[in-house]
Amino acid sequence: MDAFFASVELLRYPQLKGLPVVIGGGRRPADDALAQAYGASERIPVEAFPRLRDYVGRGVITTATYAARQFGVGSAMGMMKAARLCPQAIVLPVDFDEVRRYSRLFKDTIMEIAPLMEDRGVDEVYIDFTEVPGGQREGGRSLARLIQRSIFDRTGLSCSIGVAPNKLIAKMASEFNKPNGISIVHDSDLQTLIWPLACRKINGIGPKSEAKLLALNIRSIGELAACAPDWLIQHFGQATGAWMHEAAWGRDDRPVITHSEPVSMSRETTFERDLHPVRDRSELGAIFTSLCERVAADLQRKGYRGRTIGIKLRYEDFRSLTRDQTLEQTTDDARTIRQAAGQLLKRVPLDRRLRLLGVRVGSLLKAGAAADDARDDDTAALSPDPAPQPAAPSEQLF
DNA sequence: TCTGGGGTCCTAGGACCC
DNA sequence: TCTGGGGTCCTAGGACCC
Numbered sequence: 001m002d003a004f005f006a007s008v009e010l011l012r013y014p015q016l017k018g019l020p021v022v023i024g025g026g027r028r029p030a031d032d033a034l035a036q037a038y039g040a041s042e043r044i045p046v047e048a049f050p051r052l053r054d055y056v057g058r059g060v061i062t063t064a065t066y067a068a069r070q071f072g073v074g075s076a077m078g079m080m081k082a083a084r085l086c087p088q089a090i091v092l093p094v095d096f097d098e099v100r101r102y103s104r105l106f107k108d109t110i111m112e113i114a115p116l117m118e119d120r121g122v123d124e125v126y127i128d129f130t131e132v133p134g135g136q137r138e139g140g141r142s143l144a145r146l147i148q149r150s151i152f153d154r155t156g157l158s159c160s161i162g163v164a165p166n167k168l169i170a171k172m173a174s175e176f177n178k179p180n181g182i183s184i185v186h187d188s189d190l191q192t193l194i195w196p197l198a199c200r201k202i203n204g205i206g207p208k209s210e211a212k213l214l215a216l217n218i219r220s221i222g223e224l225a226a227c228a229p230d231w232l233i234q235h236f237g238q239a240t241g242a243w244m245h246e247a248a249w250g251r252d253d254r255p256v257i258t259h260s261e262p263v264s265m266s267r268e269t270t271f272e273r274d275l276h277p278v279r280d281r282s283e284l285g286a287i288f289t290s291l292c293e294r295v296a297a298d299l300q301r302k303g304y305r306g307r308t309i310g311i312k313l314r315y316e317d318f319r320s321l322t323r324d325q326t327l328e329q330t331t332d333d334a335r336t337i338r339q340a341a342g343q344l345l346k347r348v349p350l351d352r353r354l355r356l357l358g359v360r361v362g363s364l365l366k367a368g369a370a371a372d373d374a375r376d377d378d379t380a381a382l383s384p385d386p387a388p389q390p391a392a393p394s395e396q397l398f
Numbered sequence: 399t400c401t402g403g404g405g406t407c408c409t410a411g412g413a414c415c416c
Numbered sequence: 417t418c419t420g421g422g423g424t425c426c427t428a429g430g431a432c433c434c
Contacts, residue, residue, distance in 0.1 A: 024402080060402050075434090080399045121405085121434040206432045239408075263406065270402060308426085318401070322428060358403090 004123035005063040020068035020089040025059035053087035128256040168252035195222030224248040267294045268358025274316045277350035291359040296334035305330035306361035309340040314356035
């Protein structure tokens with residue numbers, strides 16, 4: 001479902017259709033002012049929208065329209081780099097609530113037609129067609145068309161669909177006909193349609209593996225398929241090497257998973273400017289506390305409790321580090337999380353400026369299931385030193 | 399003037415137990 | 417006393433995905 005973010009944001013601004021637009025970046029109070037000045041969003045003249053060339057900040061692009069991609073701008077690219085490539089592009093903020101609303105609508109629509117659906121994030125799903133009535137007609141094409149049309153009727157959004165014998169190939173097939181296309185790939189198409197593609201197109205081969213493969217003179221999936229499994233295992237380890245070989249031959253027996261439980265929940269933030277642990281102590285302390293409160297609120301709202309508290313830091317030189325600690329009992333309490341996180345902070349060098357701070361709670365259990373072993377965790381502290389103490393004085397720097 | 403935020407999974411070493 | 421497995425849990429880092 002490419003350009004889903006772009007589409008959702010653009011539904012509100014039909015006047016931007018066909019123009020280079022990037023969506024993402026940080027907070028821009030100007031956006032509200034703009035909406036207020038013109039009332040209805042459709043009435044904002046194109047010239048009034050902020051341009052990439054005027055952007056300041058350290059955000060990245062969430063997505064870009066096809067017109068913007070012509071300039072080499074794309075997802076995950078830093079805004080400042082994008083501004084060099086396409087200064088005239090219009091910049092829109094991401095409205096996450098709106099995106100989530102459309103995401104739900106899009107998934108509900110699919111579930112009504114084909115209930116075996118795996119959620120792969122806000123704009124992607126896997127669907128098992130096999131038991132859906134009519135799912136085999138025209139090799140799946142008619143059901144794909146029905147889903148496409150239903151999504152468009154319900155949301156005004158287009159989507160791309162790949163139909164294939166397994167998830168691995170279906171994902172690649174969905175890229176063939178963007179936007180708004182349907183592609184059908186059979187096992188017999190492996191050599192003609194899949195093998196010419198770069199290894200990077202395999203979902204699971206990222207930039208690091210690609211670079212390693214290129215260094216070994218392997219560029220295409222076909223070349224990867226020609227490698228002996230043992231040789232791949234030598235270079236990439238047992239699990240990855242064997243998996244790479246199977247993937248290159250289009251083999252994948254993972255089922256469509258319709259339900260899964262979260263493993264962890266986290267909140268993190270990159271500061272607008274790098275902050276020094278000593279000089280910006282109070283500001284960092286406030287941010288840190290607020291992250292803990294937000295994770296706790298997430299846990300409570302979704303009904304989970306966790307035992308492992310973790311922190312993440314990113315220094316000004318972009319190196320990151322994590323520390324975590326497992327408590328005796330699960331918690332969803334902001335003060336308990338804050339206290340454990342404060343302890344973890346003591347195990348980390350705080351002599352350089354930071355650009356990011358994060359707080360994570362892992363080893364999650366459903367609140368009902370967790371309640372037995374954590375009846376009164378409000379006073380539960382860290383296992384080695386359970387003595388109650390006021391939160392603030394126990395931390396040296398924050 | 400680089401490089402967001404929220405996740406999952408894997409690996410590897412050490413502690414600890416049997 | 418020495419040697420040697422295996423299994424599980426915890427922690428840290430890293431690759432990858434949307």
